Amino acid sequence: MIVTLAPRASVRFAATALPDSCQGPALQHLMTLRVTSWSMYPALCKGDSLELGPPDPFHAGDLIVFRTPFGLMCHRLIARQGDCVLTKGDASSGLPEQVMISDVLGIVTAVTRGSTRVPTADLAALAPLPPWARVLDHLIVTCQENSRRIVRRAIRPALRHPRLGKFIASQIAYYATLTPIGISPIQTFQDAVILNASTLSPDHERQLNPPPLPPLLALRLGPIPLGCFHPQSNRLDIRPLLAGTPVESALARMAAGRQEG
Secondary structure, eight states: OEEEEEESSSOOBOGGGSOHHHHHHHHHHTEEEEEOSSTTTTTSOTTOEEEEEOSOSOOTTOEEEEEETTEEEEEEEEEEETTEEEEEOTTOOSOOEEEEGGGEEEEEEEEEETTEEEEGGGGGGSOOOOHHHHHHHHHHHHHHHHHHHHHHHHHHHHHHSTTHHHHHHHHHHHHOEEEEOOOOHHHHHHHHSOOOGGGSOHHHHHHHSOOOOOOOEEEEETTEEEEEEETTTTEEEEOTTTTTSHHHHHHHHHHHHHHHO
16 A cells, blocks of 8 residues: 655655655655555555654554655554565455565554544544445546556657647647745755754754745646656756657747746
């Protein structure tokens, strides 16, 4: 079950945006974990919010959150073997997976479903979602993926067409908007840490408080994100679908021109 991070304030971002050393404290004090799959059904459902406590001591049956190459996962602890633990999703029929203890970020202490919050010891008190909810969610996700695939196959050739591509690019560049992107999630977390300034050297203070850089600018076409523009280097990071097409060069010229203007 892959989970995502959402600050208890505003902006959303992936857990991998934070360094490994920050993830544990962030999850326990600043961030909310949200379940995004059904691998722990019926104990946990997609959309549930999780609260995390320290990753020790472990007990069989605990719900633990740990790092994987694909993001964060929440599974049930089956057993401990030396420097590793065995975990498995409640809805999984496969073999338990081995996880290094150093990759465990914490133990789930409470779960919120809708407006109801319960500690994990009382998890059975949460009303489970009906079985058809999983089927419906699977159908919605499948339709969304198929729709995106069809759109990509249709748009890419049109954007690469010698004449049609240039026309589409000019229209997108004309109607696209540039808006500043807020402070990064890493900086938000760093600012939330209270430091004793009297114990810091001037060099250390300069490292912690570097001079502000020009804000990144988000490129959007209405509600559709197209990429972001770096004013300091005039670099454009664009969606892969648009990369290498006339839209990329048109947006780069538009962004640079508006900055100079």
